[in-house]
Amino acid sequence: xxxxxxxxxxxxxxxxxxxxxxxxxxxxxxxxxxxxxxxxxxxxxxxxxxxxxxxxxxxxxxxxxxxxxxxxxxxxxxxxxxxxxxxxxxxxxxxxxxxxxxxxxxxxxxxxxxxxxxxxxxxxxxxxxxxxxxxxxxxxxxxxxxxxxxxxxxxxxxxxxxxxxxxxxxxxxxxxxxxxxxxxxxxxxxxxxxxxxxxxxxxxxxxxxxxxxxxxxxxxxxxxxxxxxxxxxxxxxxxxxxxxxxxxxxxxxxxxxx
Amino acid sequence: xxxxxxxxxxxxxxxxxxxxxxxxxxxxxxxxxxxxxxxxxxxxxxxxxxxxxxxxxxxxxxxxxxxxxxxxxxxxxxxxxxxxxxxxxxxxxxxxxxxxxxxxxxxxxxxxxxxxxxxxxxxxxxxxxxxxxxxxxxxxxxxxxxxxxxxxxxxxxxxxxxxxxxxxxxxxxxxxxxxxxxxxxxxxxxxxxxxxxxxxxxxxxxxxxxxxxxxxxxxxxxxxxxxxxxxxxxxxxxxxxxxxxxxxxxxxxxxxxxxxxxxxxxxxxxxxxxxxxxxxxxxxxxxxxxxxxxxxxxxxxxxxxxxxxxxxx
Amino acid sequence: xxxxxxxxxxxxxxxxxxxxxxxxxxxxxxxxxxxxxxxxxxxxxxxxxxxxxxxxxxxxxxxxxxxxxxxxxxxxxxxxxxxxxxxxxxxxxxxxxxxxxxxxxxxxxxxxxxxxxxxxxxxxxxxxxxxxxxxxxxxxxxxxxxxxxxxxxxxxxxxxxxxxxxxxxxxxxxxxxxxxxxxxxxxxxxxxxxxxxxxxxxxxxxxxxxxxxxxxxxxxxxxxxxxxxxxxxxxxxxxxxxxxxxxxxxxxxxxxxxxxxxxxxxxxxxxxxxxxxxxxxxxxxxxxxxxxxxxxxxxxxxxxxxxxx
Numbered sequence: 001x002x003x004x005x006x007x008x009x010x011x012x013x014x015x016x017x018x019x020x021x022x023x024x025x026x027x028x029x030x031x032x033x034x035x036x037x038x039x040x041x042x043x044x045x046x047x048x049x050x051x052x053x054x055x056x057x058x059x060x061x062x063x064x065x066x067x068x069x070x071x072x073x074x075x076x077x078x079x080x081x082x083x084x085x086x087x088x089x090x091x092x093x094x095x096x097x098x099x100x101x102x103x104x105x106x107x108x109x110x111x112x113x114x115x116x117x118x119x120x121x122x123x124x125x126x127x128x129x130x131x132x133x134x135x136x137x138x139x140x141x142x143x144x145x146x147x148x149x150x151x152x153x154x155x156x157x158x159x160x161x162x163x164x165x166x167x168x169x170x171x172x173x174x175x176x177x178x179x180x181x182x183x184x185x186x187x188x189x190x191x192x193x194x195x196x197x198x199x200x201x202x203x204x205x206x207x208x209x210x211x212x213x214x215x216x217x218x219x220x221x222x223x224x225x226x227x228x229x230x231x232x233x234x235x236x237x238x239x240x241x242x243x244x245x246x247x248x249x250x251x252x253x254x255x256x257x258x
Numbered sequence: 259x260x261x262x263x264x265x266x267x268x269x270x271x272x273x274x275x276x277x278x279x280x281x282x283x284x285x286x287x288x289x290x291x292x293x294x295x296x297x298x299x300x301x302x303x304x305x306x307x308x309x310x311x312x313x314x315x316x317x318x319x320x321x322x323x324x325x326x327x328x329x330x331x332x333x334x335x336x337x338x339x340x341x342x343x344x345x346x347x348x349x350x351x352x353x354x355x356x357x358x359x360x361x362x363x364x365x366x367x368x369x370x371x372x373x374x375x376x377x378x379x380x381x382x383x384x385x386x387x388x389x390x391x392x393x394x395x396x397x398x399x400x401x402x403x404x405x406x407x408x409x410x411x412x413x414x415x416x417x418x419x420x421x422x423x424x425x426x427x428x429x430x431x432x433x434x435x436x437x438x439x440x441x442x443x444x445x446x447x448x449x450x451x452x453x454x455x456x457x458x459x460x461x462x463x464x465x466x467x468x469x470x471x472x473x474x475x476x477x478x479x480x481x482x483x484x485x486x487x488x489x490x491x492x493x494x495x496x497x498x499x500x501x502x503x504x505x506x507x508x509x510x511x512x513x514x515x516x517x518x519x520x521x522x523x524x525x526x527x528x529x530x531x532x533x534x535x536x537x538x539x540x541x542x543x544x545x546x547x548x549x550x551x552x553x554x555x556x557x558x559x560x561x562x563x564x565x566x567x568x569x570x571x
Numbered sequence: 572x573x574x575x576x577x578x579x580x581x582x583x584x585x586x587x588x589x590x591x592x593x594x595x596x597x598x599x600x601x602x603x604x605x606x607x608x609x610x611x612x613x614x615x616x617x618x619x620x621x622x623x624x625x626x627x628x629x630x631x632x633x634x635x636x637x638x639x640x641x642x643x644x645x646x647x648x649x650x651x652x653x654x655x656x657x658x659x660x661x662x663x664x665x666x667x668x669x670x671x672x673x674x675x676x677x678x679x680x681x682x683x684x685x686x687x688x689x690x691x692x693x694x695x696x697x698x699x700x701x702x703x704x705x706x707x708x709x710x711x712x713x714x715x716x717x718x719x720x721x722x723x724x725x726x727x728x729x730x731x732x733x734x735x736x737x738x739x740x741x742x743x744x745x746x747x748x749x750x751x752x753x754x755x756x757x758x759x760x761x762x763x764x765x766x767x768x769x770x771x772x773x774x775x776x777x778x779x780x781x782x783x784x785x786x787x788x789x790x791x792x793x794x795x796x797x798x799x800x801x802x803x804x805x806x807x808x809x810x811x812x813x814x815x816x817x818x819x820x821x822x823x824x825x826x827x828x829x830x831x832x833x834x835x836x837x838x839x840x841x842x843x844x845x846x847x848x849x850x851x852x853x854x855x856x857x858x859x860x861x862x863x864x865x866x867x868x869x870x871x872x873x874x875x876x877x878x879x880x
Contacts, residue, residue: 003365004365004366007362007365007366008366011351011362014353014354014358015351015353018353019353081349082345082347082348082349083350083351084317085315085317085343085345085348086343086345086348086350086363086407086410087363087366088315088316088317089315089338089341089342089343089345089420090338090339090363090366090367091335091336091337091338091339091366091367091368092335092338092366093335093574093578094578095578095582181635184635184638184639186601187638187639187642188638190642191641191642205593205594205597209597209600212597212600212604226603228603229600229603229604232596232599232600232603235592235596236592236596236597236600239588239589239592239593239596240589240593242585242586242589243585243586243589243590243593246582246583246585246586246589247582247586249578249582250579250582250583250586253575253578253579253582254319254575256317256318256319257312257317257318331573333573333574333575334574335574
């Protein structure tokens with residue numbers, strides 16, 4: 001069982017790479033180096049701020065876009081192209097397929113983020129000329145971004161298991177935007193009454209809480225992040241991912257393939 | 259032990275905007291395929307052949323009935339390790355090479371590492387694909403893809419293979435090769451279940467066939483029996499141009515062609531005909547049973563169902 | 572269907588467990604990071620930057636910031652905090668994004684100006700905010716009202732208050748009381764009647780709960796102040812008439828021919844100290860009173876007595 005999941009995951013990774021996904025790294029590198037050079041000439045005080053803010057935001061956005069655009073096709077493309085038929089004629093359980101695809105996509109993003117992280121640190125070195133201890137906070141921010149990716153991947157996979165690629169993209173992206181304002185949604189929920197209150201509260205808790213995972217601004221200002229928060233966020237991301245994947249498995253397990 | 263036992267599998271789709279109208283893709287099907295035989299599943303397009311295969315593969319869930327494959331429940335995932343499947347017009351991951359694809363499927367089937375490498379080479383040779391190392395599947399022609407499909411179906415040495423339209427997309431040479439391959443597989447003890455709408459293939463290859471039309475099974479049996487049951491006539495050829503009255507009295511249809519006469523008579527008149535010819539001192543050239551083709555059996559069965567459908571509709 | 576059934580059960584169980592875990596974790600995470608709600612506004616010191624960053628969705632961002640503002644203040648108020656440093660920036664960002672968001676100005680007038688712990692203690696900032704609002708909404712007489720409100724309540728600048736109320740009364744559609752207030756400012760600024768008019772207007776002009784509660788508390792406090800003033804005058808009259816300090820409120824009630832002893836808005840009787848000072852029995856229940864508190868009394872943290880929910 002485990003080896004099958006691993007094989008599916010590595011095949012998914014191979015697919016992403018051959019699909020030239022990693023070329024986005026070039027665009028990223030260009031963006032970041034351009035910004036670093038530009039900023040180095042503007043001011044001495046805020047260049048580090050700009051590089052960290054821009055770098056981390058770019059890592060996040062590029063990654064989310066990749067996660068959504070590959071993720072939505074993971075299942076629906078296979079069904080449409082009927083490559084799934086031969087795969088399922090082998091002793092692969094449907095849930096293994098979903099889990100394998102997830103790990104393949106998550107792995108792709110992890111590798112992508114790794115290279116991007118090198119880029120960010122390189123740009124940082126260029127503008128600041130040396131590293132300080134506080135820069136290790138950037139690693140925490142990157143870790144949180146990867147947690148975000150896990151959630152987005154699992155959501156994209158969930159939608160892909162029953163919906164067309166276009167709709168999946170819309171849903172996944174909407175959830176990402178709403179999730180980024182999850183704090184405000186919960187605040188909004190506390191101000192309402194009656195049925196609206198229950199609906200809003202329910203929605204506020206169901207929506208993935210990306211705002212808790214977004215520490216870019218804090219890290220840019222060298223604010224420390226508590227270990228408790230790291231732990232809770234990790235657990236949250238893992239459980240949320242598990243929830244979305246279970247949903248995907250439940251749906252896919254019942255799906256009649258055309 | 260039967261290789262396949264289909265026990266009342268049926269599939270009804272709900273169609274329409276509100277998904278309220280039922281559309282019966284497959285009526286409850288009862289079918290058995292014996293171990294080691296080549297079984298043909300025949301029917302026109304849209305008859306339910308692919309639906310049946312998809313049901314057996316677990317790609318689609320039945321609305322009723324069960325099936326057993328190699329003695330186990332058809333939903334048992336372990337069964338899949340012993341079967342191979344070639345879908346109709348197969349698509350594969352086009353960014354992979356044939357070697358990588360076969361290796362991947364081998365991994366999924368649980369074929370251990372070293373053995374996999376050997377078998378991949380073996381099987382590619384067997385299907386006649388050479389010199390394709392490093393070429394991505396997106397560059398393959400339809401015929402080559404078909405061969406890859408067959409290759410992945412037999413890679414793990416399954417006991418039972420399912421082929422959906424295995425000849426499609428192949429030129430006559432390719433079709434010959436596939437036919438030979440299927441016979442080879444049978445020789446190795448593999449049961450072959452294939453669906454097609456090309457009857458001549460079925461006639462030459464199959465031990466038994468089943469005919470399905472509009473989701474309903476119309477006939478099952480050995481090819482010989484099916485074709486024999488149609489007419490049960492014999493053709494008698496003798497030299498000369500005359501037809502003796504006694505033979506005509508037996509109800510013969512006669513044709514004179516050149517120096518010979520061909521007469522078609524009911525089978526049971528065989529002895530009477532021979533006696534008549536001897537009496538008349540005519541020279542008998544040949545007596546052969548009239549074998550109607552599978553095609554006419556097929557068409558007759560289909561027409562029959564059409565008329566019954568016409569009366570019941 | 573065995574393996575499918577098993578998968579279904581496991582997957583459903585996993586989903587339910589994960590959902591519960593997520594909800595619990597979210598609550599814990601919220602507890603760890605309550606300050607984060609407003610902290611990021613510290614970094615956005617320029618409203619212009621926020622406009623640019625919101626990519627044209629100014630209106631939506633304004634709503635979001637407005638929600639955050641109300642939450643921020645309510646949260647800190649509930650925790651009995653004594654500072655509201657981010658209130659100004661939050662309001663400025665909100666109104667920069669949507670200059671026509673009237674509730675933001677009203678909120679600023681009510682809570683930006685008063686001294687801590689009832690507000691941020693930045694009346695000048697509040698005035699700037701109102702002026703900005705007036706500039707962008709010249710047809711809105713209520714903004715003049717809010718501006719005058721700040722001059723009156725916090726700065727005690729009755730001259731400017733009168734001027735502003737007069738200006739506001741000129742705006743077409745202005746409520747008649749603007750003229751009255753202008754007139755009152757000029758002559759009877761310190762009268763209880765004027766203050767009562769002002770706070771009643773504040774209460775009626777909004778549906779926002781926190782502003783209403785605030786106005787109600789001020790009205791209660793006004794009542795107490797008025798009662799204490801009147802009672803104190805009665806004590807003075809008593810002393811003049813009888814040459815001694817009354818021993819209990821009953822004596823005053825008898826002397827003034829009142830129905831019973833005077834009680835505060837909560838129904839508790841006013842007390843008399845040995846020095847003849849009129850005192851409120853529970854000063855903590857009236858956050859805004861200026862009279863009737865015992866010597867050396869320190870007001871407690873702000874508390875909204877009436878819950879309007």
